[in-house]
Amino acid sequence: MSKLVRSVAVIAWIGQFANPASASEPVPSTPEIPLEQVKFFEEHIRPLLVAKCFKCHGADKQSGELRLDSLGAMLAGGDSGASIVPGSPGESLLIEAVRYESYEMPPDGKLADDEIELLVKWVEIGAPWPGDSGDAPVRETVDKITDDDRNYWCFQPLSHPQPPQSSADHWSRTDIDRFLLARLSDAGLRPQSEADRITLIRRATQLVTGLPPTLEEVDAFLSDDSPDAYRRLIERLLDSPQRGEHLARFWLDLVRYAESDGYRADGYRPQAWRYRDYVINAFNSDKPYDLFVMEQLAGDELDPHNPQALAATGYLRAGIYEYNQRDAEGQWKTMLEDVTDTTADTFLALGLGCAKCHDHKFDPILQTDYYQLQAFFSNVGLQDETPLATPAELEKHQQQQQAWEAATADIRAELEAMEQPVLERMEKEAVKMFVPELQAMWNKPAEERTAYENQIAFLIELQVIDKWKSLDSAFKNEAKEKRDALREQLKAFDELKPSPLPTGLTVTDIAPDPSPLYVPGKSRLGEMVPAFLTVLGDEPPVIAPTEASPQSTG
Structure with missing residues (x-):
């Protein structure tokens, strides 16, 4: 894996680069570059690259196969590809690296904020480089995953090796024992003597169930002289609900x-x-x-x-x-x-x-x-409320629910007329705590939201529901008495109402x-x-x- 470590290390590029000779000789302006951009480059960008970048990414040294001493070299890039995308700072690895968003370059200390902004502005205006049109073949990005990586043991399919065989093996009882014995033999070791029966039942019980055996279980095992006593002990432990x-x-x-x-x-x-x-x-x-x-x-x-x-x-x-x-x-x-x-x-x-x-x-x-x-x-x-029920259970529940709803329609309509305005007010109070962009997502009809907007809307809805928990305290005096009376009337139909289905926390495709x-x-x-x-x-x-x-x- 050392090759991977080295390759990843050199990919963390955009460090200090040095080519002092090129820094002392300003390149004349080309007709394609406005004079103010030439001045900006020569006064700010070239000195910054010389001071912070050319040492590791110049003519003498190219960490990560990257040079940053010409526009063509920047566009050709290194092991990670092109270092800049003219006009797009957000797409440029150079900007990511100096911002410490991915790679951290220079590695011995982050550039000052104003220096980073200079590089951002330079890329934003098209990365003008006097005397360099940027014509250069773009490098292919190297494969970051090597054959050594792919062949590493933990990335291989599971195999079914044959257990080692030895004519002198009188200890092994299972194939696992044979593998263990072979490794012990390779190390010049041999198995310990067998545990006594009390130790055996204690170890087995604690291993399988996490609990010590009871006195009755120990006595029963000690008094069982049959050849398959241990096998039956293990079967009993494996059948124990405590195992799971x-x-x-x-x-x-x-x-x-x-x-x-x-x-x-x-x-x-x-x-x-x-x-x-x-x-x-x-x-x-x-x-x-x-x-x-x-x-x-x-x-x-x-x-x-x-x-x-x-x-x-x-x-x-x-x-x-x-x-x-x-x-x-x-x-x-x-x-x-x-x-x-x-x-x-x-x-x-x-x-x-x-x-x-x-x-x-x-x-x-x-x-x-x-x-x-x-x-x-x-x-x-x-x-949050997915029914954990079979289709038959769901159908039966739905039929009972429909019968209850039909019998209580008038009462529920009165309750809804009282509660709905309060719920809407509570909803607005909960939603206004979010920034305007999130409020806009919430206010969209669900069918008009993107998948992402519906995911965010669900998290907002949870806070709306939490706000609704205080609904009872919103009714006072006569309104409370009327609502309580309606709820009492509903209770008269409880025999029609189906028992709640078991529910669980699950997920669904959002779109x-x-x-x-x-x-x-x-x-x-x-x-x-x-x-x-x-x-x-x-x-x-x-x-x-x-x-x-x-x-x-x-």
């Missing part, structure tokens, strides 16, 4: 499971436990691991009529949430980054966090890899076509679409059309 509870704790830690939102308020999540129980049941039922993974990432697509598959998508809702965060766009960005980071940590065993801002410094992970993984989640919409996703500040890289890590190959994911279902995200 114990193993689930490790998984739930990985996926940052919590039953509250986090932050200072740390609001309770009353339905979060359904995902917890899904994980416990998955271990206790020996659910195949590939199915376990797929259900958590896309259970609603995989089996939209299965309540357990729907509950599995609670994984995507386990991140932190701040109930009163007015920066809804910033909060949505944080939520997307959280699920991206956690998915990489949990399912890929790779930390992708560094690649959020730049190519990983040590591992073969590109910044584009981070956002292509995030693109799998960029179209999700959040749902058929997601809003475009780009690497921040690097739209020149194009739209980020769902893709696997570059080091694993360039085969695109197959995203098949999904069944139309009220519980499907497709």
Whole structure:
């Protein structure tokens, strides 16, 4: 991996460059460049490049195969491609680097703000360079992922090696034992003597269930002289519901499971436990691991009529949430980054966090890899009350609900006439706390919003709903008495009303076509679409059309 480390290090370019000879000889103006631009370049840009850049990116040295001592060299670029895009500072790697937005150049200290602004202005006006038209072949960007990276053991498909065999092996009982014995032998070691029966049941019970054995269990095992006593002990432990509870704790830690939102308020999540129980049941039922993974990432697509598959998508809702965060766009960005980071940590065993801002410094992970993984989640919409029920249960509930609504239509109409104006006022009070741009998103009809605007609108809606929780206190005196009387009348029809369905925190596709996703500040890289890590190959994911279902995200 040392080649990767070196290549990433030199890619972090735009440092100090030095070619003093060229600095002392101003180049005459060319007819194509206005005199004021020539003056601006010679007085501000050339001295800055000489002082801060030419040492590492000039005639004598080209870190990252990059020279910055001519316009042509800048356009040709280095290992990372062209360093500037004339007229577009936001698309220029040079500007990113001096701003410390991706690379950090010069590496020994950031340029002063006024120096950065000079470079921004120069690129903005077209990067005029007297005497240099910029004619030069544009370099091809080198492959940042090497064959050594691709061949590294952890990026290889799983294999099924044959267990080592030894005629002198009288210790092994399983294939796993044979692998262990071979490694011990290679190290000049041999197995320890077998544990006594009390130690054996204690170790086995704590390993499988996380609990010590009871005195009765120890006595029963010690008094069992049958040859298969240990096998039956293990089978009993594996059948114990405590096994799933114990193993689930490790998984739930990985996926940052919590039953509250986090932050200072740390609001309770009353339905979060359904995902917890899904994980416990998955271990206790020996659910195949590939199915376990797929259900958590896309259970609603995989089996939209299965309540357990729907509950599995609670994984995507386990991140932190701040109930009163007015920066809804910033909060949505944080939520997307959280699920991206956690998915990489949990399912890929790779930390992708560094690649959020730049190519990983040590591992073969590109910044584009981070956002292509995030693109799998960029179209999700959040749902807080998804019914976790079978189609038959949903149909029965709907029929009962319709009967109750028909019987209570008049009473509910009176209540709505009283409550709706108050709810609308509360809504306005909640929404006005957001900046005008977000208020405009909220005020659009849902069908006219972009996918992204609907995602932001949901976060605003949560704060509107939180405001509505104080509805009872908004009614006083006669209005309160009238409302209370109407609510009492409703209770007379409770026998018709269906019992609430179990619900869970899940996700849904927010729109058929997601809003475009780009690497921040690097739209020149194009739209980020769902893709696997570059080091694993360039085969695109197959995203098949999904069944139309009220519980499907497709």
